[in-house]
Amino acid sequence: MSDKVKVTIDGITVEVEPGTSILNAARQIGGDIVPPAMCYYSKLEGSGGKCRTCLVKVSKGSEKDPRPMPKLVASCRTGVMDGMEVQNITSPEVIEARKGVVEILLINHPLDCPVCDQAGECHLQDLSFEHGVADTRYEFDRRTFEKIDIGDKIQLHMTRCILCYRCVYVADQITDNRVHGILGRGDASEISTYIEKAIENDFSGNVIDVCPVGALTDKTFRFKNRVWFTKPVDAHRDCPKCKGKVTLWYKGEEVLRVTGRKDQFGEVEDFICNTCRFDTKNTSDWVIEGPRHISHTSVISSNHYEMTLLPVIKENPILIEANKIEFDRATKV
Amino acid sequence: MARKLLLGNINVPGIHTFDVYRQHGGYRAVEKALKTMTPDAVVEEVKTSGLRGRGGAGFPTGMKWSFLAKPEGRERYLVCNADESEPGTFKDRYLMTHIPHLLVEGMIVSSFALGAKTSYIYVRGEMMPQIRILERAIAEAKNAGFLGKNILGSGYDLELYVQPGGGAYICGEETALIESLEGKRGNPRIKPPFPAISGVWACPTVVNNVETIAAVVPIINDGGEEYAKVGNGRSTGTKLISASGNLNKPGVYEIELGLPVEEFIYSEEYCGGIANGKRLKAVVAGGSSVPILPANLILKTINGQPRLMSYESLSDGGFQTGSMLGSGGFIAFDEDQCIVRNTWNFARFYHHESCGQCSPCREGTGWMEKVLHNLENGHGKMSDIDLLVDVSKKIEGNTICPLGDAAAWPVASAIRHFRDEFEWHITNSKTAMEQNYGLANYADPLPKLEEVTSQN
Numbered sequence: 001m002s003d004k005v006k007v008t009i010d011g012i013t014v015e016v017e018p019g020t021s022i023l024n025a026a027r028q029i030g031g032d033i034v035p036p037a038m039c040y041y042s043k044l045e046g047s048g049g050k051c052r053t054c055l056v057k058v059s060k061g062s063e064k065d066p067r068p069m070p071k072l073v074a075s076c077r078t079g080v081m082d083g084m085e086v087q088n089i090t091s092p093e094v095i096e097a098r099k100g101v102v103e104i105l106l107i108n109h110p111l112d113c114p115v116c117d118q119a120g121e122c123h124l125q126d127l128s129f130e131h132g133v134a135d136t137r138y139e140f141d142r143r144t145f146e147k148i149d150i151g152d153k154i155q156l157h158m159t160r161c162i163l164c165y166r167c168v169y170v171a172d173q174i175t176d177n178r179v180h181g182i183l184g185r186g187d188a189s190e191i192s193t194y195i196e197k198a199i200e201n202d203f204s205g206n207v208i209d210v211c212p213v214g215a216l217t218d219k220t221f222r223f224k225n226r227v228w229f230t231k232p233v234d235a236h237r238d239c240p241k242c243k244g245k246v247t248l249w250y251k252g253e254e255v256l257r258v259t260g261r262k263d264q265f266g267e268v269e270d271f272i273c274n275t276c277r278f279d280t281k282n283t284s285d286w287v288i289e290g291p292r293h294i295s296h297t298s299v300i301s302s303n304h305y306e307m308t309l310l311p312v313i314k315e316n317p318i319l320i321e322a323n324k325i326e327f328d329r330a331t332k333v
Numbered sequence: 334m335a336r337k338l339l340l341g342n343i344n345v346p347g348i349h350t351f352d353v354y355r356q357h358g359g360y361r362a363v364e365k366a367l368k369t370m371t372p373d374a375v376v377e378e379v380k381t382s383g384l385r386g387r388g389g390a391g392f393p394t395g396m397k398w399s400f401l402a403k404p405e406g407r408e409r410y411l412v413c414n415a416d417e418s419e420p421g422t423f424k425d426r427y428l429m430t431h432i433p434h435l436l437v438e439g440m441i442v443s444s445f446a447l448g449a450k451t452s453y454i455y456v457r458g459e460m461m462p463q464i465r466i467l468e469r470a471i472a473e474a475k476n477a478g479f480l481g482k483n484i485l486g487s488g489y490d491l492e493l494y495v496q497p498g499g500g501a502y503i504c505g506e507e508t509a510l511i512e513s514l515e516g517k518r519g520n521p522r523i524k525p526p527f528p529a530i531s532g533v534w535a536c537p538t539v540v541n542n543v544e545t546i547a548a549v550v551p552i553i554n555d556g557g558e559e560y561a562k563v564g565n566g567r568s569t570g571t572k573l574i575s576a577s578g579n580l581n582k583p584g585v586y587e588i589e590l591g592l593p594v595e596e597f598i599y600s601e602e603y604c605g606g607i608a609n610g611k612r613l614k615a616v617v618a619g620g621s622s623v624p625i626l627p628a629n630l631i632l633k634t635i636n637g638q639p640r641l642m643s644y645e646s647l648s649d650g651g652f653q654t655g656s657m658l659g660s661g662g663f664i665a666f667d668e669d670q671c672i673v674r675n676t677w678n679f680a681r682f683y684h685h686e687s688c689g690q691c692s693p694c695r696e697g698t699g700w701m702e703k704v705l706h707n708l709e710n711g712h713g714k715m716s717d718i719d720l721l722v723d724v725s726k727k728i729e730g731n732t733i734c735p736l737g738d739a740a741a742w743p744v745a746s747a748i749r750h751f752r753d754e755f756e757w758h759i760t761n762s763k764t765a766m767e768q769n770y771g772l773a774n775y776a777d778p779l780p781k782l783e784e785v786t787s788q789n
Contacts, residue, residue, distance in 0.1 A: 049523040050691045052731050071730045077523050100727030104696040137720055140703045163689060182518065182689070185501070187699045189689035 005082040009033055009056075010090045022075035022086055023054055027265065033088050034265075036098075036127050038105070038212050039164035040076035042267055047169050048076035051162065052101045053127060057094050060085035072097055092322040095131070102132035108143045108187065109213075110159050118214030120227035120299045123266055124162060129305050133325050143187060150180070151198045153219050153278045154208060158190045161215035167191060167207035174271055175201040191215070202241055205277040209260045209268050220278050221257040228303040230256055232292035237285055241273040247292050248283075255281045261292070335602075336563055338551040338571045339544070340587045343431055349466065351473035354434040362553040363479055366442045367487040370553075375446035379549060381557030383569035388414060388505075388542030389620065389660045390735075391644045394549075400529040401447055402537040410538045411444045411452040412514065413546050416498050416505040418457055419620035420682055421662030424573035425543035427585040429456075429463040433470035437493065439546035441479060442553055444491050447539055451492050455510050458500035467495045502686035506734045507540040508532075509688065520690045521734035542660075544573055565591025568643035572661055579667035581605035590643045594618075595632050597642055598665065611667040614771060615751070618647050619659020621679050622739030624746030625672070626656050652746070668771040673758050676747040677705035683740035694737040697728040701744055708755060711762030718755050722748055 004015040009026050010033045016025045024042070026034045035056055040048030048054075054076050058069040063083030072094060075086070088094055106128055113119040145158035163182070168191070171180035179194040193199055199207075208216050230249040237244045249257040258277050260268030280286070294301050337343075347353040354360070366375050380395030401409065413436070417425040429436060436454070444452045456464050471493050474480045482490050496514055498504045504513045508522035511532050532538020548570060552560045561569045568590035577583045580598070582605040588597060597603045598613065607613050613628040634640050635654040640647065647658045666675065684698040701724055707713050725741035732738070748755060754770045 049733060052691055052693055055731060074523070074733075097727070097731055100723075101692060101731065104700070104724075104727060105692050107696050107700060138700060140700075162692065163695065165690075184689070185503075186684060186687040186689045187695050189695070 005080055005084075007080040007082075007084045007086065009086045010088050016080060018080075018082075020080050021048075022056060022058075022073075022078050022080055022084075023048075025080050026075065026086075026088065035075045035088055036123070036131065037076055037265070038123055038127065038162060039166060041166050041169070041210055042265075043271075044166060044169040044173060044210070047164075047166055049074045051105070051164055053098060053105075053131075055094060055097050055101070057087045057091045058084060059087050059091075090316075090319070092318050095319070095322050098131045099133060102128050103136065103138075105162050106132065106136060107138040109162065110142060110144070112160070115223075116160065116214040117217045117222060117227075118160075118211075120303075121266075122214060123212035125299075145190060148192070149198075149219070150193050151200065151204055153205065153274070154199065155217050155219050155222065156191060157215050157217065159215075160213050161191055162213055163189060163191070164212055166210040166212070167216060170207050170210050170271075171199070171204075174206060175199070175203050177201070180207070202273045202275070203271060205274045206260070206268070206271045208277075209262070209271075212266070218257060218277070220281075224256050225251050227300050232294060232300070234261065234289040234292045235286035236289065237276070237280065237287060239273060239276055242276060243270045244272070244276055245270050246272055246276055246286075248286060248288075253283070255283060264295070335587070335589045335592070336571065337587050338560070338563070339428065339435065339547055339573065340432070340585075348432055349430075349434070349470070351434060351470070351477060354432070355477075358554075359434055360438055360474075360477075360479055362550045363438055363441045363445075364485060366445055366553050367485050367489055372446045372448055375442065375553065378557040379446070379552055382552045382560040383557075383564075383567065384545065384548055384552060384560070385568065385644060386542060387544035387548065387572065387660070389419075389622075389657075391658060394541065394545055397529070397541075398447060398539060400527075401539055402530050403448070404537070408451065408534075408536045409447055409449045410533045410536055411440065411447050411449040412507075412510065412533065412538060412540045413440060413452070413454040413543055414505060414507065414510055414540050415454055415456040415460070415463075415543045416501075416510060417543070417660075418459075418500075418502045418505055418686075419622060419660055419662055420679065421575065421577055421617060421664045422620045422660045423575045423577075424585050424661055426460060426463060427575070428543060428547060428573065429460070429467060433463075433466050434474065435547045435550055436467070436543055437470050437474050437480075439549045440493055441474075441484070441491060443539075443541065443546050443549050444493075445489055446549075449539075450490055451494070453494050453496050453514060453533075455496045455498055455504070455514055457504075458498045461497075464495055464497050471495065501688075502682075503688045503734070503736060506736065509734065510540060511538060520688050521736075523733055563589050565589075565641060565643045566645060568645060568658075572642070572658070574642070574661045574663050576604050576663045576665070578663075578665035579608045579611065579670065580665050581608050588642055590641075591646075592642045594640045594642055594647075597663075604665070607665065607667050609667075611669065613665060614668045614670060615666045615672060617662070617664040617666075617743075618656045620662030621664075621682065622735075622742060623657040623659040624652060624655070624742050625675075625750065626654075626746075627750045630654050630750070631656070652742070653749075656746075669769060670771070671709075671769040672747055672751040672754050673705070673709050673765075674769075676744055677702065677709045679743045680705050680740065683736065687736060687740070691733045691737075693728045694732045694740065697724050697737070698740045700724055701740070705744070708758050709765075711758070711766050713755075713759045713762070715756070715759055717759070718748055718752065721745075 035054035037054045038051035055072040056075045060066050062081030148156045171178045183192045233248045235248050248255045260272050342357045376398050384394045385391045503509045504519040506521045509519045513519035528538040599606045616631040617625050634649045644658045648655045680702040684702040687694045687698045689695045725745040728737045729741040758765045
């Protein structure tokens with residue numbers, strides 16, 4: 001008798017360790033049923049629950065207590081129970097709520113993707129492509145901020161920020177002497193450093209990797225190139241501070257950028273130090289391992305989004321109705 | 334004359350001092366509980382009384398107390414939520430200003446019941462006079478041996494502290510209050526774990542409203558069964574109502590739950606009718622976050638029953654035709670008040686007070702405020718009304734804490750019940766800047782009660 005618990009997500013049953021979150025259970029299944037996550041980051045303790053894009057419907061609480069949960073729950077912070085049944089893309093209610101969250105996340109986002117370094121590997125782009133609507137109903141001035149340099153290699157462009165708090169957790173958990181947090185409240189809150197102090201820490205560059213949007217960018221890479229024109233290559237080096245396992249982004253012979261190795265959910269495998277990230281940009285510094293595998297459907301590889309719809313939506317009339325706008329757009333193409 | 338369990342001695346001169354309070358039977362509950370009862374017996378007594386949380390949600394207090402985890406060797410805490418900042422609610426401030434020892438006495442008894450050795454009263458930062466009054470009351474009680482080590486020779490120790498907050502509405506949410514009490518940014522925590530398992534400094538914690546804790550005193554003095562006789566059905570005891578708006582006699586009233594709303598508004602004992610001889614247009618029955626109701630629905634439920642001031646009766650009809658008792662902030666609007674402006678004002682408040690942690694509330698409250706500002710100032714479009722309903726639905730239920738719901742309900746309910754007034758603001762935008770709807774269009778804006786009930 002194993003002590004694993006059974007959870008069913010969109011009709012697919014999986015056995016997971018007790019205490020796993022619904023989101024992580026869905027990631028073990030993989031594929032289309034994984035809820036999107038903008039703020040949850042598995043390597044950062046306490047992250048998640050804020051962006052509300054991973055909302056799912058729990059249609060059966062557990063084997064012992066089969067009542068459904070009254071509200072949609074954030075799958076990243078809700079633990080699984082034995083016999084739990086979860087609906088993600090099979091629930092029109094979830095799709096509707098997620099569409100609302102995407103619209104709300106975008107109302108104060110500048111949508112300056114053509115000049116944003118994150119374009120192509122931006123989670124908000126992916127999210128709004130997959131779940132959002134084509135136009136906005138928001139007709140007011142968007143919130144704007146001045147750009148701030150936090151440290152000589154990192155630039156903060158608060159206007160693009162969606163306040164996922166990931167960088168705050170990075171500053172809290174993997175660097176000492178935190179000087180980085182949230183000021184203000186409501187939609188006037190902003191990420192900032194203590195009296196605009198520079199972050200001086202060997203691991204501060206990781207805030208760039210965890211940022212799901214282009215709010216924190218690498219000043220050594222700013223405006224150098226578009227992501228889809230560069231070629232990612234795995235490499236390592238003997239680094240005294242970190243494991244030294246990185247991805248190099250090449251354009252021709254030149255290393256334009258160094259980042260951590262990101263998995264399919266956009267999370268780095270290991271945090272890397274600032275020396276690896278900013279100061280070692282010659283091929284001779286590195287031992288090349290081979291091309292980084294990036295899904296051929298990703299924007300990073302193919303420079304455009306795939307226009308195919310999920311099979312379940314093609315079959316289910318209720319879901320077709322709920323996804324009408326995307327469906328029209330996809331069939332038009 | 335209704336029974337006054339909390340404010341019976343409010344008019345005694347000097348009741349805010351320890352000596353006068355003691356002469357009028359104060360601290361009897363502490364003596365009774367500590368000398369003759371066990372902590373579990375106190376919890377049982379509160380359970381018997383059927384006391385429900387007075388802060389807004391109305392959760393049974395005895396049940397909340399019995400959920401408190403009691404692991405060996407861990408401190409437990411009682412926190413009193415005096416961060417009263419809901420627009421329209423001012424009962425706790427009144428109680429703390431005039432009869433602070435009632436709260437101190439309730440804190441001692443409740444802490445004893447829960448086994449807490451340290452308790453906090455978290456007071457909203459703007460209430461500086463009340464902070465001083467409470468600190469003085471605590472010092473007096475300590476001098477008299479009701480606080481500190483070995484209270485009344487029972488071997489029970491208790492320290493009571495007043496913690497001023499920074500003045501944020503969100504810190505009235507219990508987990509945000511705990512974060513703020515710990516000295517952090519007042520962001521609500523993601524539940525579970527609930528405070529009863531992991532609260533202040535990860536220790537089991539109970540957070541109760543001021544009035545709830547004060548109500549423990551009459552329960553212990555007279556017994557839970559006696560308390561349960563007051564009130565109506567599952568709404569037992571008395572409730573402080575902060576009546577405001579266009580009433581002849583606004584103020585804080587202690588009512589027995591189950592009092593008809595009509596009597597509360599029109600009787601001379603309570604609010605004395607609508608000011609200046611005008612007619613009632615709408616009522617927000619429980620503080621700004623509960624749905625607003627038009628006059629016909631506040632006086633009678635949709636089934637034609639008279640509506641009572643109780644948890645059940647006010648929420649009768651759900652969100653379609655009902656409201657909630659909430660924290661007891663009773664705001665009355667006469668025929669000359671503009672519902673659009675009022676809704677905008679509430680939306681502005683929630684926009685200002687959103688903590689900014691989760692996206693629907695952070696961005697959605699600002700969006701609703703801007704749309705309502707346009708509507709109120711004559712720049713609205715017909716599509717804006719549906720937009721508001723849609724945005725409020727996107728916020729409601731999708732946020733970490735109830736502030737999102739509290740921001741969405743007033744907007745959704747105002748549009749549900751006063752849609753014609755919103756439309757009039759759009760179609761007659763120029764007139765709407767100069768006068769309000771009630772005067773402009775309605776000779777008799779409200780249908781007679783009989784007509785409404787017969788139609789349904």
